[in-house]
Amino acid sequence: MADTFKPPEDFTIRLRRYDPESGEAPYWDEHTITLEPHRSVLEGILQARARFDGSIGIRCSCRAAICGSCGVRINGEPGLACHTHLDEARASGANGAIEVEPMGNMPVIKDLIVDMDAVHWKKVQRVTPWLIAKQPVPEREYLASHDSMVDVTQTMACIQCGACVSDCLAMEVDPGFIGPAALAKAYRFVGDPRDDAHDIRLRDLAEDPQGIYDCTHCFKCVEACPKDVNPMGQIMRLRRIAGSDFGIVDKNNGERHEAAFTTLVKDNGLLWEAELLPRSYGGNSWFGKLHPSAAKELLSSLPAILKALMRGKVTPMGALRPHKIPKSDLDRVRAIYDRIEGREERYELNLYVSGYDEEEPPAAAPAGAVAQEAAPSAPDGAGTGVEP
Amino acid sequence: MKVAYWPGCVSRGFTPELHGSMARIAPLLDIELVELDRACCTGAGVIAEHNQELADTLNARTFALAQQVQGAEMMMNICSTCQGAQSECQQRLDANAEYRAHVNTTLAGEGLTYEKGLTNKNFLWLLVEEMGLQELRSRVKRPLTNLKVGPFYGCYIVRPRERLGIDEERPRDHYLHSVIEALGGTVIEYAGMRKCCGFPIITMNKEASLKQAGRHLGDAVDADADCLVTPCPLCHLNLDLQQPLAERAVGRQLEMPVLHLPQLVGLALGLDPKELGLSRHVVRPTSVIDWSTSVVGAAA
Numbered sequence: 239m240a241d242t243f244k245p246p247e248d249f250t251i252r253l254r255r256y257d258p259e260s261g262e263a264p265y266w267d268e269h270t271i272t273l274e275p276h277r278s279v280l281e282g283i284l285q286a287r288a289r290f291d292g293s294i295g296i297r298c299s300c301r302a303a304i305c306g307s308c309g310v311r312i313n314g315e316p317g318l319a320c321h322t323h324l325d326e327a328r329a330s331g332a333n334g335a336i337e338v339e340p341m342g343n344m345p346v347i348k349d350l351i352v353d354m355d356a357v358h359w360k361k362v363q364r365v366t367p368w369l370i371a372k373q374p375v376p377e378r379e380y381l382a383s384h385d386s387m388v389d390v391t392q393t394m395a396c397i398q399c400g401a402c403v404s405d406c407l408a409m410e411v412d413p414g415f416i417g418p419a420a421l422a423k424a425y426r427f428v429g430d431p432r433d434d435a436h437d438i439r440l441r442d443l444a445e446d447p448q449g450i451y452d453c454t455h456c457f458k459c460v461e462a463c464p465k466d467v468n469p470m471g472q473i474m475r476l477r478r479i480a481g482s483d484f485g486i487v488d489k490n491n492g493e494r495h496e497a498a499f500t501t502l503v504k505d506n507g508l509l510w511e512a513e514l515l516p517r518s519y520g521g522n523s524w525f526g527k528l529h530p531s532a533a534k535e536l537l538s539s540l541p542a543i544l545k546a547l548m549r550g551k552v553t554p555m556g557a558l559r560p561h562k563i564p565k566s567d568l569d570r571v572r573a574i575y576d577r578i579e580g581r582e583e584r585y586e587l588n589l590y591v592s593g594y595d596e597e598e599p600p601a602a603a604p605a606g607a608v609a610q611e612a613a614p615s616a617p618d619g620a621g622t623g624v625e626p
Numbered sequence: 627m628k629v630a631y632w633p634g635c636v637s638r639g640f641t642p643e644l645h646g647s648m649a650r651i652a653p654l655l656d657i658e659l660v661e662l663d664r665a666c667c668t669g670a671g672v673i674a675e676h677n678q679e680l681a682d683t684l685n686a687r688t689f690a691l692a693q694q695v696q697g698a699e700m701m702m703n704i705c706s707t708c709q710g711a712q713s714e715c716q717q718r719l720d721a722n723a724e725y726r727a728h729v730n731t732t733l734a735g736e737g738l739t740y741e742k743g744l745t746n747k748n749f750l751w752l753l754v755e756e757m758g759l760q761e762l763r764s765r766v767k768r769p770l771t772n773l774k775v776g777p778f779y780g781c782y783i784v785r786p787r788e789r790l791g792i793d794e795e796r797p798r799d800h801y802l803h804s805v806i807e808a809l810g811g812t813v814i815e816y817a818g819m820r821k822c823c824g825f826p827i828i829t830m831n832k833e834a835s836l837k838q839a840g841r842h843l844g845d846a847v848d849a850d851a852d853c854l855v856t857p858c859p860l861c862h863l864n865l866d867l868q869q870p871l872a873e874r875a876v877g878r879q880l881e882m883p884v885l886h887l888p889q890l891v892g893l894a895l896g897l898d899p900k901e902l903g904l905s906r907h908v909v910r911p912t913s914v915i916d917w918s919t920s921v922v923g924a925a926a
Binding site: 448451474478497539541550575 | 635636638639640641642643663664665666667669670671672673674675676677678679680682683684687717718721722723724725728732733735736781782785786787821822824826827829830831832833834835837838841867868869870871905906907908910
């Protein structure tokens with residue numbers, strides 16, 4: 239135990255200060271605080287406020303990573319101030335200082351306090367965040383499968399801290415995007431077998447130009463979330479259910495793009511980019527490119543297309559003819575498609591429900607490199623890093 | 627070293643200069659490429675969005691083909707998006723024996739089996755982890771002296787960190803920086819270097835997509851970069867091919883050349899810019915950079 243105790247140390251914290259009502263520009267405010275290294279960044283900020291400047295604005299409550307009040311950016315990364323140790327923050331900071339800024343994508347009320355009402359809560363309200371119960375309501379409880387409820391607990395773990403909203407790259411250029419937190423909340427009801435409005439919810443979110451198809455798939459929210467809610471993963475599931483289960487063909491080209499992509503890989507084994515674009519706009523067949531909306535799109539892209547042709551980057555023949563894998567392999571790929579798409583129900587492995595069943599911790603499993611290093615390579619050099 | 631090489635689709639379609647430049651530099655780095663020409667598209671996350679089991683099975687087939695390549699030390703790709711899509715499928719396949727067996731049942735038809743634990747590295751990772759920066763530095767014939775290069779990573783190769791095996795020991799989200807430096811260039815940091823290029827929503831919300839590309843390119847211009855370098859051909863499409871449209875979206879002139887990683891490496895290895903396909907970009911690096919003065923070195 240003795241070596242786990244660490245005496246208080248000095249830490250430099252730089253706080254981004256701003257008071258919109260003052261008319262002054264934002265500025266950095268630096269303080270040296272003294273605390274044990276395992277204490278939180280929030281405690282550091284509170285000490286600075288108590289000792290040096292009572293006007294520092296920070297919102298907090300539970301100090302135990304469950305109320306979601308103290309979302310900030312620490313050294314540029316979103317997180318909970320109460321859930322980040324001072325020594326870790328110092329290690330990730332530049333020049334040994336810990337930089338704390340208000341969250342992004344939301345207006346600053348004062349210093350580290352952002353206006354959650356104006357952005358985050360408005361978006362959550364947008365997705366009808368309550369259960370619309372199936373009728374008639376049973377006399378006793380609703381029956382739902384264990385797995386389906388474990389599945390939705392992932393989105394229920396959200397503490398509404400706004401870290402994912404802060405980091406959302408789609409929202410950065412399109413502030414109207416419904417965003418990761420609210421869409422994860424939407425999945426919480428679409429994934430709930432007791433909810434009666436799946437179809438209406440999905441149609442609404444697919445047709446909204448700033449709905450499920452406005453996500454750029456950047457994984458920022460996945461990284462930002464302190465509770466492993468995986469908002470982007472939930473958005474992808476909303477897309478999958480909307481397109482595949484409810485057959486919703488939205489006006490944003492979301493479903494058409496997905497269908498065209500999937501079909502072109504089935505037809506050729508490889509992606510045929512020149513054909514994907516018009517089909518995404520005009521419909522998933524050879525005739526898609528003749529559709530007026532595809533023609534309009536091609537016209538608007540003409541400056542880029544012409545330049546590419548001029549430079550020899552894309553040749554007319556290369557664009558008009560797909561590149562394909564050999565016929566015998568294409569047949570195999572198509573057989574895989576037929577078998578899997580022919581299933582009565584989609585088969586999906588949900589790692590949140592199933593967990594990792596084997597010896598490695600999750601971090602070691604995916605990259606494979608660790609597995610390769612752990613296993614002596616075969617003397618003849620055969621194989622590709624596979625355990626013998 | 628010998629690798630089972632997955633070039634991806636776009637490197638053989640709209641960015642042929644990527645596949646071409648990789649083929650040129652491989653012998654200079656003693657990398658033997660055994661192309662997986664029977665494998666199909668990774669699905670780029672889009673097929674997984676449609677049907678997860680389908681994406682997992684198609685990629686398991688590719689992994690199984692890679693594992694059959696005699697003498698290959700690992701699988702290598704040259705596309706961040708391929709890396710991300712493949713890593714996602716591999717994570718599920720490696721996590722659950724029952725699921726892996728289920729997927730392998732589908733592959734059994736052609737006598738293929740995916741065995742857990744494939745090593746699959748993007749060329750960027752391979753350069754740093756297998757070859758090593760010291761070795762790379764020693765092979766440089768024409769250092770990129772005074773060339774100010776902005777790294778553009780692409781989302782799929784930096785997030786999520788855990789799935790991609792990024793940690794303190796393997797700071798893969800910093801490797802482009804290291805490679806630029808090893809080649810003798812100067813790293814230019816700018817706000818958008820690990821942000822999204824916008825490509826995934828180009829057909830769904832074109833305005834937002836082009837704004838993303840335009841904003842990052844503009845940030846790089848403001849930071850005084852001569853060019854960007856990316857390990858992702860899809861980022862390249864939005865940053866280079868679409869740059870004329872991105873300029874309109876953000877209302878400013880950009881003229882920012884974007885190089886594929888193998889092209890940048892190739893330049894430092896002494897290859898001719900034309901040979902590396904640099905004249906085929908929409909924003910011609912050859913017209914922006916004076917190679918005779920910017921890229922100088924003993925062998926030049």
